[in-house]
Amino acid sequence: MDALGNLLLGFSVALAPINLFWCLVGVVLGTVVGVLPGLGPAATIAMLLPLTLKMDHTTAIITLAGIFYGARYGGSTTSILLNMPGESSSVATCLDGYQMARNGRAGAALGISAIASFIAGTVGVLGLMLISPPLARFALRFAPPEYFALMVLGLAMVVFLAGDSMVKALLALLVGLWLATIGTDLFTAESRFTFGQAKLLGGVDFIAATVGIFAVGEVLVNLESRAAGEVFKLPRGFRNLLPTWQDLKDCRFAFVNGSLIGFFVGALPGAGATVASFLSYGLEKAVSRHPEKFGTGVIEGVAAPEGANNADAGGALVPLLTLGIPGGNTTAILLGGLILWGYKPGPLLIQEHPELFWGLVASMYVGNVLLLVLNLPLVPLFAQILRLPSYVLHPFILGISVVGVYSVNNSLFDVWMMALFGLLGYLMRKLDFPAAALILGLVLGDVLERALRQSLMMSQGDLAILINRPISATLLTIAAVLLCLPGIRWVRAWRLDAVEREG
Amino acid sequence: MLPGVRDKTGLVAASCLAVFGAYVTYAGSQLSYVADVGPGPGFFPFWIGTGLLLFSCYQIVLCWSARRHPNGPTQPNWHGSRRALAGWLAMALSIFLYRWTGFTASFVLLTWFFIVVLADRPAFPALAIGIALALAFQLLFVAALGVSLPAGPWGF
Numbered sequence: 217m218d219a220l221g222n223l224l225l226g227f228s229v230a231l232a233p234i235n236l237f238w239c240l241v242g243v244v245l246g247t248v249v250g251v252l253p254g255l256g257p258a259a260t261i262a263m264l265l266p267l268t269l270k271m272d273h274t275t276a277i278i279t280l281a282g283i284f285y286g287a288r289y290g291g292s293t294t295s296i297l298l299n300m301p302g303e304s305s306s307v308a309t310c311l312d313g314y315q316m317a318r319n320g321r322a323g324a325a326l327g328i329s330a331i332a333s334f335i336a337g338t339v340g341v342l343g344l345m346l347i348s349p350p351l352a353r354f355a356l357r358f359a360p361p362e363y364f365a366l367m368v369l370g371l372a373m374v375v376f377l378a379g380d381s382m383v384k385a386l387l388a389l390l391v392g393l394w395l396a397t398i399g400t401d402l403f404t405a406e407s408r409f410t411f412g413q414a415k416l417l418g419g420v421d422f423i424a425a426t427v428g429i430f431a432v433g434e435v436l437v438n439l440e441s442r443a444a445g446e447v448f449k450l451p452r453g454f455r456n457l458l459p460t461w462q463d464l465k466d467c468r469f470a471f472v473n474g475s476l477i478g479f480f481v482g483a484l485p486g487a488g489a490t491v492a493s494f495l496s497y498g499l500e501k502a503v504s505r506h507p508e509k510f511g512t513g514v515i516e517g518v519a520a521p522e523g524a525n526n527a528d529a530g531g532a533l534v535p536l537l538t539l540g541i542p543g544g545n546t547t548a549i550l551l552g553g554l555i556l557w558g559y560k561p562g563p564l565l566i567q568e569h570p571e572l573f574w575g576l577v578a579s580m581y582v583g584n585v586l587l588l589v590l591n592l593p594l595v596p597l598f599a600q601i602l603r604l605p606s607y608v609l610h611p612f613i614l615g616i617s618v619v620g621v622y623s624v625n626n627s628l629f630d631v632w633m634m635a636l637f638g639l640l641g642y643l644m645r646k647l648d649f650p651a652a653a654l655i656l657g658l659v660l661g662d663v664l665e666r667a668l669r670q671s672l673m674m675s676q677g678d679l680a681i682l683i684n685r686p687i688s689a690t691l692l693t694i695a696a697v698l699l700c701l702p703g704i705r706w707v708r709a710w711r712l713d714a715v716e717r718e719g
Numbered sequence: 720m721l722p723g724v725r726d727k728t729g730l731v732a733a734s735c736l737a738v739f740g741a742y743v744t745y746a747g748s749q750l751s752y753v754a755d756v757g758p759g760p761g762f763f764p765f766w767i768g769t770g771l772l773l774f775s776c777y778q779i780v781l782c783w784s785a786r787r788h789p790n791g792p793t794q795p796n797w798h799g800s801r802r803a804l805a806g807w808l809a810m811a812l813s814i815f816l817y818r819w820t821g822f823t824a825s826f827v828l829l830t831w832f833f834i835v836v837l838a839d840r841p842a843f844p845a846l847a848i849g850i851a852l853a854l855a856f857q858l859l860f861v862a863a864l865g866v867s868l869p870a871g872p873w874g875f
Contacts, residue, residue: 383781386770390770390774394771403757406750409764436806436807439806440798441799607838608830608834610806611829611833611834615826615853619856622867635810649732668758669757677757
């Protein structure tokens with residue numbers, strides 16, 4: 217009953233004309249950036265974040281979240297028509313989606329992708345609505361030691377799932393933590409690592425750093441290549457975009473599989489939509505009666521990963537809104553946005569700002585309906601965006617980035633910081649250092665340090681306070697186990713290698 | 720140059736991070752480690768620097784030992800980097816020019832560079848695209864949203 221009342225409150229917020237308008241703007245913009253390879257939701261949200269500072273905060277989060285989950289819808293278009301995923305989470309969709317397009321079934325692939333996205337996206341929001349409030353109530357028991365342990369756990373999971381090299385992820389994370397120490401120390405008012413620059417006393421500007429690393433870094437990587445792929449033509453007519461009744465019947469398990477895997481994997485910090493979509497695709501193949509046909513253009517091979525990467529969006533918002541832990545790039549930027557708007561993301565957020573949380577939840581229901589209605593008839597139009605030349609797009613992105621960063625403080629210093637972070641983001645991509653780890657270190661570093669120092673003040677310097685309390689001890693143990701897992705895997709691989717060599 | 724090392728770029732990156740880690744540790748040790756109210760401002764940076772130093776040294780070891788593994792790390796492809804760095808330098812130059820030319824004129828020049836030099840397209844249409852984009856920025860951000868942008872001597 218309580219949830220129903222809150223949901224009604226949420227709908228009263230989400231259906232206000234201004235919020236409805238910005239929800240539409242967010243999901244359309246999200247679909248567009250999802251369609252465009254090389255421009256992701258993280259970069260877009262980072263670029264637009266400064267422009268939301270003057271907006272009503274609930275409207276702003278509705279818009280930015282619309283970009284976040286709208287991009288998941290758009291990501292499939294390039295995967296199916298171009299064999300080039302618009303988003304990393306749509307890589308699994310390429311496997312069967314592109315083959316379907318080659319077999320002349322591009323319309324059905326795009327149609328089932330939109331339907332699976334709608335079903336799974338709605339399930340994801342339902343999960344967010346049901347799980348978040350009890351989780352937040354549990355987290356109300358947290359004091360500084362528990363917060364410290366929680367931050368360590370969040371960081372440990374991100375590092376563990378960051379990519380091929382755990383050492384590189386740890387190094388990126390430490391650089392992010394160091395960046396968070398720049399500025400005036402809140403406890404003693406002493407300045408740290410400011411290099412004589414008064415503008416650094418307030419710390420590294422989060423927007424300059426994220427826009428630089430994601431938007432400018434992405435443009436620089438894309439500048440390397442001039443190649444453009446060939447786009448498959450879409451069949452004419454709305455009816456040709458609709459899957460057949462048999463297609464829908466074949467996908468019934470894929471809808472459930474994608475929805476559940478997507479939501480639960482999304483709720484794990486660090487796992488991300490890419491992992492969810494591959495897991496869902498793998499499970500679909502494992503339980504299929506014809507696994508050998510996967511990769512040749514099977515419709516379930518499109519429905520499962522597309523469902524998973526949409527349900528992931530709802531799951532990813534659970535730790536963000538209840539614990540203040542972002543699970544990836546985009547949610548890290550959303551966390552930064554919430555902090556910039558003056559909120560304290562954590563267990564009290566739902567209680568203190570019900571209109572923000574429930575307005576967002578209700579807007580996601582509305583947004584999913586809008587996306588379904590828009591995506592089926594407008595897919596040919598969105599596909600046209602792929603014909604936009606990159607040499608126009610790149611300076612445009614750089615221009616938006618400069619405008620966004622400069623408009624926050626009217627400071628050219630921030631623009632220079634953005635340029636430097638852009639170069640850093642480019643080098644990180646080239647050297648395979650995960651940028652998400654650096655951004656998370658930057659976002660969580662301040663909270664982590666504050667929680668650790670408050671804990672040590674509580675215990676008069678005794679580190680045992682972190683392991684004497686049951687919740688923090690449990691969280692730290694899980695973090696330690698996660699950090700040890702790659703080591704165990706490495707030892708096992710080394711032993712197998714040694715046995716093979718002896719054999 | 721470095722015989723036996725497979726991941727040379729990784730080695731250079733890890734060495735730079737090791738030097739940086741040493742600096743952070745040193746700078747952290749110059750700040751007070753313990754304050755009157757618990758850990759001081761040097762506490763966190765000191766351990767971050769130490770972590771950076773240790774992990775980057777481990778990464779250096781990994782780069783040296785990578786040659787033993789046939790599936791070890793591959794070198795990043797730097798062929799397109801010249802274009803990327805040219806783009807970055809052009810952006811940096813355009814930011815530098817803001818003080819004198821303002822955002823609009825500088826952005827037209829940046830767009831022109833991207834289209835003519837990096838994409839090898841005709842100069843005149845490039846100028847037209849640059850002016851159109853700059854005009855769109857002025858209309859959308861300055862006129863409609865009231866955002867201020869770096870202005871030149873002519874007021875925009």
